[in-house]
């Protein structure tokens with residue numbers, strides 16, 4: 653699909669154009685005109701009409717761009733059975749992508765497929781997703797899973813490495829095997845999957861790899877050693893990848909959210925490998941996964957390289973870690989003592 657220019661008054665706007673003689677944005681302009689006429693009809697002032705018109709115009713341009721980037725594209729999502737992965741499945745499906753949903757539990761994946769099978773959007777051609785079941789922590793089987801994935805549609809346009817597990821525990825009480833397990837799921841699994849699919853993307857000279865990291869990929873907080881380490885490693889690996897594959901026309905997005913309202917804390921492991929099983933207040937008060945899924949879609953649409961999705965305090969912590977590390981370490985040490993109920997000297 654090419655990019656062309658649509659003229660509105662004296663302003664030239666960049667919009668996607670399918671071919672020189674067929675402009676898919678034409679119906680958008682008609683719709684905009686209809687809506688404006690309706691607004692003028694109910695007596696809204698010209699300035700308000702202009703503002704609403706501009707917003708509608710921006711939304712239409714965004715939708716056209718999204719369609720251009722995602723309609724019919726093959727999108728693989730790991731951890732699609734729940735939480736953020738499930739929401740990503742919903743938004744990428746609605747954008748017209750051909751989905752390949754991955755997880756360990758075929759029954760739960762199938763429930764997502766059934767939900768999406770019946771959901772169709774009038775304006776967008778949608779597809780029934782495929783599923784591939786495998787355990788990311790078993791890196792030996794990931795290459796086999798990649799073959800299954802590639803069999804679905806013959807190629808992959810977008811790989812969303814979303815699956816992950818969290819951890820809670822003090823380093824003193826944590827088995828090294830737990831450190832390794834978290835690293836396998838959150839780091840070596842996505843690395844193995846990415847490296848199995850990458851040669852096919854390079855061969856086609858097209859592809860976008862997304863990884864869901866965390867703000868804990870940028871700052872390390874106490875009692876999260878295994879998780880923060882896996883996310884720091886993730887950030888580093890995918891930053892290297894981005895630089896290395898740019899010359900093949902491939903794109904890499906690292907998404908680093910703060911707390912999201914999912915089952916992440918319920919599913920987290922502790923220092924002895926047992927399930928934490930608690931819905932933390934921070935998780936319950938986190939962002940709506942739907943909003944985060946839309947941010948992932950936006951990162952793919954606009955090829956954003958590094959997206960930090962946090963409030964002002966964690967954002968400040970990220971800058972503090974770089975610009976004034978001593979202050980950051982003080983805050984973290986004090987946080988560690990507070991969590992153990994130890995009074996500051």
Ligand SMILES: NC(=O)C1=CN([C@@H]2O[C@H](COP(=O)(O)OP(=O)(O)OC[C@H]3O[C@@H](n4cnc5c(N)ncnc54)[C@H](OP(=O)(O)O)[C@@H]3O)[C@@H](O)[C@H]2O)C=CC1
Nearest residue numbers: 731733734735736756787788789815816911912914915916
């Ligand atoms: N929730 C939050 O506060 C935040 C989450 N994130 C990140 O978002 C991502 C998604 O997590 P979220 O949706 O919150 O949590 P959930 O626990 O709801 O989802 C995790 C998903 O990962 C899958 N998964 C876990 N272990 C494996 C494995 N060994 N092999 C294959 N799949 C696995 C699970 O699938 P199944 O069990 O069916 O196999 C599940 O679908 C993670 O990478 C997480 O680190 C980042 C920042 C904040």
Ligand SMILES: CCCCCCCCCCCCCCCC(=O)OCC(=O)COP(=O)(O)O
Nearest residue numbers: 818819866867868909910911917965966969983
């Ligand atoms: C001089 C001014 C100092 C101000 C410093 C502010 C320091 C604030 C600390 C902020 C810490 C933010 C931690 C955020 C953690 C987070 O959002 O993690 C997201 C996840 O990945 C969730 O995982 P978890 O398993 O930990 O729930």
